[in-house]
Amino acid sequence: MVDRRKTLSWLLRALALGASPVAHIDFALAGGAQQGRAQSDRREAPANAPADQGYGRDPNLLHPHITWPLTLSPEQKAAVARLADVFLPQIGPSPAASAVGVPEFVDEWISAPYPQQQADRSVILDGLVALERQAPGPINRLAPAQVEALVAKLQSSAVAGDRTAARFFSRFRNVCLVGYYTTLTGVAELGYVGYQPSATFAGPPPEVLARLGV
Amino acid sequence: MAAEPFDVIVVGSGAAGGTAAYALTRAGARVCLLEAGRSYDPQRETPMFERTAVAPLRDAGTPDKPFGFYDATVDGGWVLPEEPFATAPGTEFRWFRARMLGGRTNHWGRVALRYADHDLKAFSRDGFGADWPFNYGEFSPWYDQAERLVGVFGSNPGLPDQPDSPPGCLQPPPVPRSFERLIMAGGRRLGRPVVASHTAVITRPINGRQACFYATPCLRGCSIGANFQSPTVLLPSARATGRLTTITHAQAYEIELARDGKARGVHYLDRRTNAHHFVAGRAVLLGASAMESVRMLFNSRSTAFPDGIGAESGWLGRGIMDSTGSNVWGQFPQMEGLPPFNDDGVWLPHVYIPWWAWPEQRAGKLPFTRGYHLELYGGRLEPSADTFDFFDTVSPFSYGARLKQEAQRYYGSFVRLSQRGEMIAREYNRVQIDPVLRDAWGIPSLRFDVRWSEQELHQTAHAQQSMAEFIEAAGGKLVAPLPKDPAHAILPPGRIIHEVGGARSGADPRKSVTNSFGRIWGVPNLYVIDGAVFPSSAHKNPTLTIVAFTLRACDHIQREMRHG
Numbered sequence A: 001m002v003d004r005r006k007t008l009s010w011l012l013r014a015l016a017l018g019a020s021p022v023a024h025i026d027f028a029l030a031g032g033a034q035q036g037r038a039q040s041d042r043r044e045a046p047a048n049a050p051a052d053q054g055y056g057r058d059p060n061l062l063h064p065h066i067t068w069p070l071t072l073s074p075e076q077k078a079a080v081a082r083l084a085d086v087f088l089p090q091i092g093p094s095p096a097a098s099a100v101g102v103p104e105f106v107d108e109w110i111s112a113p114y115p116q117q118q119a120d121r122s123v124i125l126d127g128l129v130a131l132e133r134q135a136p137g138p139i140n141r142l143a144p145a146q147v148e149a150l151v152a153k154l155q156s157s158a159v160a161g162d163r164t165a166a167r168f169f170s171r172f173r174n175v176c177l178v179g180y181y182t183t184l185t186g187v188a189e190l191g192y193v194g195y196q197p198s199a200t201f202a203g204p205p206p207e208v209l210a211r212l213g214v
Numbered sequence B: 001m002a003a004e005p006f007d008v009i010v011v012g013s014g015a016a017g018g019t020a021a022y023a024l025t026r027a028g029a030r031v032c033l034l035e036a037g038r039s040y041d042p043q044r045e046t047p048m049f050e051r052t053a054v055a056p057l058r059d060a061g062t063p064d065k066p067f068g069f070y071d072a073t074v075d076g077g078w079v080l081p082e083e084p085f086a087t088a089p090g091t092e093f094r095w096f097r098a099r100m101l102g103g104r105t106n107h108w109g110r111v112a113l114r115y116a117d118h119d120l121k122a123f124s125r126d127g128f129g130a131d132w133p134f135n136y137g138e139f140s141p142w143y144d145q146a147e148r149l150v151g152v153f154g155s156n157p158g159l160p161d162q163p164d165s166p167p168g169c170l171q172p173p174p175v176p177r178s179f180e181r182l183i184m185a186g187g188r189r190l191g192r193p194v195v196a197s198h199t200a201v202i203t204r205p206i207n208g209r210q211a212c213f214y215a216t217p218c219l220r221g222c223s224i225g226a227n228f229q230s231p232t233v234l235l236p237s238a239r240a241t242g243r244l245t246t247i248t249h250a251q252a253y254e255i256e257l258a259r260d261g262k263a264r265g266v267h268y269l270d271r272r273t274n275a276h277h278f279v280a281g282r283a284v285l286l287g288a289s290a291m292e293s294v295r296m297l298f299n300s301r302s303t304a305f306p307d308g309i310g311a312e313s314g315w316l317g318r319g320i321m322d323s324t325g326s327n328v329w330g331q332f333p334q335m336e337g338l339p340p341f342n343d344d345g346v347w348l349p350h351v352y353i354p355w356w357a358w359p360e361q362r363a364g365k366l367p368f369t370r371g372y373h374l375e376l377y378g379g380r381l382e383p384s385a386d387t388f389d390f391f392d393t394v395s396p397f398s399y400g401a402r403l404k405q406e407a408q409r410y411y412g413s414f415v416r417l418s419q420r421g422e423m424i425a426r427e428y429n430r431v432q433i434d435p436v437l438r439d440a441w442g443i444p445s446l447r448f449d450v451r452w453s454e455q456e457l458h459q460t461a462h463a464q465q466s467m468a469e470f471i472e473a474a475g476g477k478l479v480a481p482l483p484k485d486p487a488h489a490i491l492p493p494g495r496i497i498h499e500v501g502g503a504r505s506g507a508d509p510r511k512s513v514t515n516s517f518g519r520i521w522g523v524p525n526l527y528v529i530d531g532a533v534f535p536s537s538a539h540k541n542p543t544l545t546i547v548a549f550t551l552r553a554c555d556h557i558q559r560e561m562r563h564g
């Protein structure tokens, strides 16, 4: 069994993690950047990456890293960043999607050799091509207002019942939301507080109980 | 082989095998534990405080790790390419496995409920399936021991469906979290109980284990041993006796019988090298998980047992059960935009809804004869890859500043109610050896033929309706309308991962495979100790009952061995 000293060191580690969210996110990005060397342009990479590059059924859980080559070219990644920043823009102290690694996460997600991610890969890559066709130029070179207009148009097509547009909107937005709100910045914005070892569990504070009416 | 000859060979190191190794080594026996998976050290390997932010795909489930990257399961999942199984045409079965020291106890959901007398004697009540070969009065001392060993928090509200534990068995339950309090309030409005869950987590130190510190996801495992896992709670004590020999990567595949009809030992192969070995013992205990133990019995053919050991009654492989399962999600406006606060608690249920509709059911007013309970999940969990699953419903096509506001507004406001119900044991629900399919080591594989009956479908329709009532009584809204047909709501058999039966215990050798101690009729030193022995499976998650059954069996075995 583990002694108190060890528990205490975990406690400190947990607190340290909480205190330096940025360093932690950088770690995620560093992982992505390393993988960047394996980047391939979409024209070379088939839409279905080989299924044997997953992390397997016994990965090292204490050294998480992705095992599959990434997909997006620098231009595609920049386009994803521009779009993601319209979906999740900077608002006051709340950073834009591209500032917390969302484009890198989209790339990680759509490059993964698993069924859900492969399904999203087609939807998102095809959607990017379709969007660019409607754009006055490459997405990554558009003026901010032009990207805004592109997303507005996508939204109205989706609302009007264009199923391809709706599908892209839904999946791209979902991957961006996950990419954003699972970072420590995003977690803090949602008001999640946790991973705080404590000898007792006090339960929700009185003001919350009052709000719940229980 | 080290330390031969062994007194006992135990196959599998999960709830059943781990408990047997614990009980028998402490009673003085030299035990050889065969485990198909690799060794596993929770103290070194558990990602207690690792954050979702750095996990591949932010810890989303994948076929490699169905419950997420950090989940404790090693070399497991729903589909193991090396270990295929077949299903009969027109049927489905899900079979989740873990190939590691401690098996699925490293991950399990840790809901640990006692069967009541009416659960053990359900056949006597409604004529379906079979009774257990003992009643609650005979079995309850083993639940007492099991609770003290496993470490279970809970309360004793004195309900008909939930037998009270004697003083000193249960640990104090943690106070309910925000979403649990809402459902409790809903229960009060409906006049239905919502009470402390019985969950295998300790809130006070016992047996040298530290108490829970309410901070880390239990399904990743617990390196301080505050929740129950075989490798933290059972195996260290067994090892400390100096009488435990553990062989990992050891796939047992056949029990060998001696001329005198007794089990002589077990054939196994090393999964890495394919080398075949034999280990002898005075007794053999199968705890490889219900379906794997049944498979081994079928695969142990000889002139004396041409269809496999234990097959004479025709019950081997029959009476396979899972729990019924279905979900309903609610969204709760009261939970929107709450101020930040820590609502982690134990990362497992603090409360649950026991089966309440006894009076109507007894009076024959319900179209199904067996009960269910409801488990609650959700609230202000750590944001994950699932957090935004309902955004197309609650905030369709929003983006920009509005999307950020909606993310904050809706986060933490979803609650999932989940049915766990009793499935009736049926002779026709069975596993057999598939005529052609084999695993990567050439061992014949199982073929499942399991289906729900009208009983389970009626029960699920009732549960769906009840879950909706709870959500609405608690002030929530259904995220989606209930499916009209319960067949669309019920999850496929096996999906709740409570698969049991196939070598049922009983009082009559003509109608069962083992006696009340799990001993195979006709083989005096061969025992089945896992869920295969269940003649019926209450709506209550099976593991506590597996541990209690194994403790009782081991007490008997130890006395038998002492008498030669």
Ligand SMILES: Cc1cc2nc3c(=O)[nH]c(=O)nc-3n(C[C@H](O)[C@H](O)[C@H](O)COP(=O)(O)OP(=O)(O)OC[C@H]3O[C@@H](n4cnc5c(N)ncnc54)[C@H](O)[C@@H]3O)c2cc1C
Pocket: B011, B012, B013, B014, B015, B016, B017, B018, B034, B035, B036, B037, B096, B098, B099, B100, B101, B102, B103, B104, B105, B107, B108, B109, B110, B111, B112, B250, B251, B252, B253, B287, B288, B289, B290, B292, B296, B496, B497, B498, B530, B531, B541, B542, B543, B544, B546
């Ligand atoms: C997601 C999930 C949630 C769950 N939630 C709950 C819950 O809340 N409450 C509850 O009561 N139960 C729950 N369970 C079920 C619980 O995990 C099982 O009931 C319990 O682990 C069964 O114990 P066992 O010893 O029979 O099998 P296992 O724990 O599966 O252990 C069997 C071991 O035997 C090994 N083995 C298999 N075949 C062989 C062979 N031929 N030779 C050698 N070794 C072999 C396996 O590798 C494994 O390690 C859950 C399970 C899962 C996966």
Ligand code: SF4
Pocket: B201, B202, B211, B212, B213, B214, B215, B216, B217, B218, B219, B221, B222, B223, B224, B226, B227, B345, B346, B347
């Ligand atoms: S919540 Fe408690 S029991 Fe669960 S893993 Fe964390 S410390 Fe262990």
